[in-house]
Amino acid sequence: MKLNNRLLITMTVAAMTFSACDPIEDRDVLKNSYNPDDIQLEVVQTADGKGNGLTLKMKTPGVIGYWDYLIDQKYTDEAYVVYPIPGTHTFNYIVSIPYLKDGNPANREVVSKSIDVTIEVLDQPLPQAYYDLIGQELEGKAWVFDGTGADGGLWWFMSDPGNPEAVWWNAGGDCCPPDDVNGRMVFELSDGAKYTYYTDDGSDGEVGSFRFNANYTKLYIGGGKNILGATFQGSGNNDGEYTIVELSADRLVLHTDKNDAGTGWTWVFVPAE
Numbered sequence: 644m645k646l647n648n649r650l651l652i653t654m655t656v657a658a659m660t661f662s663a664c665d666p667i668e669d670r671d672v673l674k675n676s677y678n679p680d681d682i683q684l685e686v687v688q689t690a691d692g693k694g695n696g697l698t699l700k701m702k703t704p705g706v707i708g709y710w711d712y713l714i715d716q717k718y719t720d721e722a723y724v725v726y727p728i729p730g731t732h733t734f735n736y737i738v739s740i741p742y743l744k745d746g747n748p749a750n751r752e753v754v755s756k757s758i759d760v761t762i763e764v765l766d767q768p769l770p771q772a773y774y775d776l777i778g779q780e781l782e783g784k785a786w787v788f789d790g791t792g793a794d795g796g797l798w799w800f801m802s803d804p805g806n807p808e809a810v811w812w813n814a815g816g817d818c819c820p821p822d823d824v825n826g827r828m829v830f831e832l833s834d835g836a837k838y839t840y841y842t843d844d845g846s847d848g849e850v851g852s853f854r855f856n857a858n859y860t861k862l863y864i865g866g867g868k869n870i871l872g873a874t875f876q877g878s879g880n881n882d883g884e885y886t887i888v889e890l891s892a893d894r895l896v897l898h899t900d901k902n903d904a905g906t907g908w909t910w911v912f913v914p915a916e
Contacts, residue, residue, distance in 0.1 A: 675743050676705040684736055684758040694766040697724045701736050701756075708738040715857045727769045728836050731761045765832075772859040775892050776830050783831030785915035786895055788871060792820030797911065799872050804907040807888045807898035811906060814876050821875035827915050828871055840868050862887055862897060870897065870910065877904030885910075 682703045689696035699710050701720040709718040712726070712734040726732070734757065741751035765781065778784040790798035792815065799815030802808070815821070823842040830853055831837050839848040851866025864870060864883040873879050880899040888896035888909070895912040902908045 674746070676740065677703060677738075677742070679738075679742055679752075679754045679756070682706055682736070682738070682754070682756045684734075684756055686734070686758055686760050688760070688762070690764045690766040693761075693763040695726045695729075695762045695764065696767040697726055697760065698722070699724060699734065699736075706738055707740055708736055711735045711737055714854055725767045725769060726760075726762060727765070727773050728832055729762050729765065730835055731759055733757050733759050770855075770859060772855055772887075772890055773832075775890050776895070777832060779892070781832055783829060783833065785827045785829045786912040787827045787915045788815070788824055789894070789911045789913045790815060792824055793818055799878075799911070800909055801876075801878075801904065802898065802907040802909040804900035807886070807896070807907060807909045809907075814878075815872070819876060821872040821878075823871050823875075826871050828912070838864055838866070838868060840870070859890075860887055861885065871912070872910060877902060877906075878908040879903045880908075 682701070685700040685702055687698040687700070688694050697712075699712065699717070699722045701708070701710070706720075708720075709716055710722055712724055713732060714726070714728075715724075717724070735755045736757075738754040738756075742754045744750040744752050769781075773781065776784065788798050790796035794816055796816045797810060797813060799821065800810050801812040801814060802810060815824070825844065826840070826842045826846070827844075829837075829839040829841070829848070831839075836853050838851045838853040840851065841848050849868050851864055851868030853865065854863050855861065856863070862885045864885070868883075869879075870885070878899075880901055882901070884901070885897040885899055888898050890896075893913065897910045897912075898907060900907045
């Protein structure tokens with residue numbers, strides 16, 4: 644009986660020792676929780692699959708990441724988006740957890756999946772900023788300086804970097820209007836978010852793009868194009884980023900604190916007649 648008890652105790656201790664080692668061995672093995680080839684994306688659209696109301700879905704369990712849909716990002720697997728631009732666009736889902744190629748922790752790969760979306764109809768209302776900038780019917784809209792050379796007005800001036808309304812030098816109104824003072828800028832939703840810059844009435848347009856940030860406090864001009872007055876008197880902003888001081892149907896005021904002169908600069912525009 645004593646022998647049996649000793650055998651039982653020995654077997655129990657061995658089992659406990661073996662059991663205690665199991666989790667440690669598991670923690671030493673890094674495994675992928677997904678296969679990039681298995682990631683499934685889906686976009687459900689309003690207007691029978693043609694509209695700009697989009698439900699973005701990442702449908703694969705075990706994957707964590709975020710949606711990048713060009714005008715903003717959503718840190719969730721499923722998001723509803725009102726997209727403002729007709730045409731075909733490529734959206735991406737970026738996976739936050741790197742993939743271990745061949746199961747090797749030293750060989751990590753950042754994974755993203757893409758899906759193309761074609762928008763034919765703007766059936767969902769857009770944020771007001773688009774109607775103010777482009778027109779109430781989204782027909783496209785031209786903007787010009789709110790003044791002419793040496794007219795005494797405040798429409799293009801050096802300003803305090805932290806205060807766009809604090810005038811340090813009234814360049815346009817006092818003495819020195821830019822070379823493109825008679826030019827115009829056209830914003831439209833045609834072939835994407837299209838921006839066209841004209842130096843004057845007789846010039847050929849230079850085509851770029853535009854976009855807002857998520858809360859409509861910034862306007863970005865893409866394609867390496869300028870806004871009116873951006874290349875003169877040290878007012879330039881090489882990255883095309885402008886703070887929106889005011890945007891209504893009748894007035895557009897932009898500001899930068901990153902110009903070539905190391906000061907702030909303010910632009911005031913009105914719709915072209």
